Structure formats: structure tokens, C-alpha cells
Amino acid sequence: MRRILAAAAQAPSGHNTQPWRFAVEGLRITILPDLSRRLPAVDPDDHALFISLGCALENLVVAARDEGYDAEVDDAGLDGEAPALVVQLRPMQAVDSRGNGLRAAIPERQSTRRTYDGRAIPSADLRRLESASRQDGVGFHLFTDAGSIEPLVELVEEGNRRQFGDPAFVEELVSWIRFNPREVRDRQDGLTHAVMGLPSIPRWLGRVVMTRFVTPGSQARSAARAIRSSAALMLFTTDRAGPRGWVHLGRSFERVALTATTLDIRQAHMNMPCEVSELREELRRHLQLGAAHPLLLLRIGYGRPMPRSPRRPLAEVLLEGPP
Template identity: 40%
Template structure:
């Protein structure tokens, strides 16, 4: 579930482009238009929302590379969430682990939104990894996790280093409590540094893999126009990076996206974080990966409600040889760590795009 940024100097871009301001804007679109687009995706749900409204809200959930690898069907008082293999990321996620974690994230978001607006229900997971949310009619209620749904984002920026109060850490752990899922909250600087070093090693391994780089580049969206047209992918501005015209994006990416610049960026991001949250499923199967996604989203929403920002740094779980070392560091020897999320106090960046409900509802 990584969003990779670009470290590109604005002066270099101007030299590369030679483009007029009007030509630049025509090829990239305007951030003002994108801000309106993102705000419309996250507008408050109406009273008595339709099932389509709820599905749209659910798709604001985090997911790997923002591929949104899900499809929805409605049948009576049930909504089924199915994997979309056409949006799998085989290089970074060869066993579809992140795909099913993403299904867990979107399922829990749907459940929270439905319950808060008068449709309480339960989530069931089928053997093939399909998820069904079955609901009844009830009374809505105020839920800080529901209020946080449109505000949550994976913030690829440096945080301010402030520690999180112990009471808030305990509340985050309670919010993320999920049967079959363990959570290790790492706030001691020496252990954070050890995990940071694994992240940097993993980043180097991934960037040396041509298949990983091709896949990553496929899902990058370098400007507002491209992000709004596709409704998916890793939008550069959402990672705090420059907007580029399509013609310049590929060459600039190839030239400036280096292991050294990325490792420097990740080191600064982790060093500025208050802590790391590592999620560990009891077993390596689809049901537990979905449970990990549910726990992770509850943690992220609770963090958002406390004014915290989060983002994923999953290299030590994506590069298989690093997993045992990470497991030892978080006291889970013999198990597979599933997700690594950093958290802390930081800025709000532009939000990621999302596809319309018509694109995901079968």
C-alpha cells in the first residue's frame, strides 16, 4: 500500500519544459478544479443516504497504489464487495495480500458509514475472499470514526515530531482492536530507527526491480487533469510533489526518481513521525488480511479524529526476506507482519482521486 513521490526541482522542470503558462495549464489542468473535484467526492452524506451514496463514501478508504481493486453488488439488504483482479498489482503484491487488505479497509468504511446513518449490520467473509455486508434498518448515531472518513488521507509529508499523548495511543489501540489481528505501537526512537533502516533497505530492493518500477509508473498520475480523468492512481500533488504535463512526466520521473533521493525522503518522514503502527494477522489467509484492513482503517480514522496524519511505509512487509526481521522487532516472531503505518501531527495535502460509483457498482 505505498505511494511513491518525486523529488524534482522546480527550476529543472522549467528548463525541461520550455512551455508557456497557458500551455502548461492546458496540459496539466488546474489545482483549483481538482480541489473542487476532491471536495465533491467528500461532501457530507445526505440524510437517509442511498446505498449508492454509502458505496461512494466507502470507496474513500485507503488501498494499494490507489488502484481501488473492488467491485460492489447490491442484493436486497446486502452489499457484496468483490475483488477486482484487473486492478491487482502483481509486482508489489504477488499474492494479492494488499488487495484483500484493501477490501477490508473499504468494507469497514462501509459498515461505519451505514451504521452511523441508520443501517447497522455485520460483515461476513467468504472463503474466496468476497465480503458481504448485511444490514437492517435502525437509528443513526454520532460516531467520530464516521466523521473522519472524508478527512482521512495518507499524508506523504514530514510531520512535526511531537509525541502522541499516552491516553490517545491507548484510544488508538482500542479503536483498532479486531479479532485475529495484533497491533504493535512503536514509539521508542531506537526501535523506530531500526524499522526505518529496514524500510530503506526494502525501498532499495524494490527500486532495483524493473517490474516494480514499471508497475509503479503505470499508476502514477502527474497532474490534476490526468487524476480527474482516471479517478485512480497516485496523484503527485497528493504526495506533496510537483505537477507535470504528460509529455514531461515520464522522462522527469526516470531522471529524478533515485534510490538516494527516495531514501532521504523516507528517512526524514519517519524521523519526523511520532511512531509506527505495525499490524499482524494471526494467520496468512484472505480472511485475516481482510481483518487487518478493517483494523488498519479503524486506526487511521481514529488517528484522523485526534488530529493525526498517517501514511504507509510497507517496504519491510512487501520485500519478503525482510519480514522476519520486522517481526522480531515488534515481538511477533514466526508471524507475517501485514502493514506498517507511520503517524504523527502534520499538514493536510490534496486528497487522492476516486472513481465514480458507476465504475465500481456491478
């Protein structure tokens, strides 16, 4: 059970908040949102929080299968006052190795924020990502040519300008950056200086850098450069706003991220146009998405790995007794 829960806790989450808690009763696991880890500035409706729970759920299901359990997921509780996901594990009758390749990718997967090497991804591998994405109510779109990527670069740049021009966004981001090894050790969460490619510095200096030297313009330019070094962009949409649709999207995204990892394909979020509500509308109109909500945009490509991101000890995310 510990191995299964540890795999769930290795999931990605917005700003590495790790906004989950797990309650275990026998073979029944309840996944609960930890609302003390919300991101009100960048994620006021909590969609990224529930996408992150969906990622944790997908890891849990993949790891359970690898340990010889079928996982039956009950997500009906997500629509209630106190949203929760329940997973019932049952020992498998026959051994099933379907998830095994993905199991090994769980500790390997990472968000890799460096520039990539510009190489294209073979179409057979793009098709594997596409088929990994399949999930009820979730849309998956790939953009591989400059004609379709460039209009999205403009929206990413505009999103960056608006977010870094908003003091509440910058303040929240600074509060989740761990600027030196001591902060990393004490908290085991957030965005470390190493994963962001920054040197180790004291917090006061980090704040000065983030508020004076990281400007809306400089961020927009570096995001555009990063996208142009990548092979493709991928967008995830959901037909249903609300925790259930968001969790489904998270499962789809995590399966794609794990599949990409098995193919040595790196990924990094470029969510800015999905996070700023007017730009999300513009993105929806531009891509003629109808009623679908575009919620995650990532670039993919090839490059060396970055340092790993920390996770809190399991004891901190386990609830004693029934939920």
C-alpha cells in the same frame, strides 16, 4: 444506500487502485475484488488488495450504522475460488450513535506524505488508537522511542533501495502515477502529482524523473527523514495468511486511521519492509513476532493536510444485478 456505498469507496487502497466492486440486492451488499486492478510487482500475493477491501468494508459498516442499519458481515466466501464478502443490512431497533464520530472522519481521512512536526502524541490518544485496532487475529504494535524506531528506519531504507532498484516495481508505480490534472480527470484513480507533492508535468517527463532522478538512495534518505519527523510508527500483523486474515487487518487499520483523523493525527505508509519478502522475515525475527505476519507499517504524527486523492464515480464500481 448510495451514501453507504460512497463511504465504502472512500477507503484507502494500495496505489489508490480502488480494487473493489459492489453488487446490491435490496439490503444485501456483496463486495468483490476487482482483479484487473492487481499490483503484481509490489503485491504479488494480493494481501494489500484484500487489506484495501477490509478498509472499504469497515467504512461501509460505519456508514451503515450512521444511517440506522446494523451490518452483519459474512466473510466465509473469502476462502473460496471466487472470493466475496457479503454484508446484510438490517434496520436498527434502537438508534445507535457509536460509529458517528468515525462516520465524519471518512471523507477527512487521508494519507499525508509530507514531513511532520516532530511533536509527540499524548499517551491517552495512543491508547485510543490501540483500542480502535482490536480485531480478531490482528496484532497492533506502537513504536514511540528512538531505540525501537531506528532499527525499523534501517529496514525501511533497505526496502526502498530494493524496490527502487527493481525496474518492475518502478514501472508499475509509474503506471499508477497521474502526472497532471488531465490524467487525474480522465482516470480518477492512482497517485496524483498533488498527493505526492510533485508539480504537474507531462507523462514522458514524469517517467524520466521517476527512472533517472528518483534513485534508490534518494528515496531511502527521504523515507528516513519522514520517519524521524514523526511521533511514532505503528505496525499491523495478522495471525492468518490469506484473504480472511487480510480483510480483518484492513478493518482494524481503517478504524485506527479514522480514529487518528478524529484526533488530528496524520498517517502515511512506510510498508517497504512488509512488501519485500526477505525483509518481512527480518522484521518478524527482529520484533520476535512468532508466527504473525507483519503487513502494514505506518508513521503517525502532526502536520498540515495534503491535497485529496480522487475516487472513481460510484457507477464505475457498481455491478448491475446479483453478483
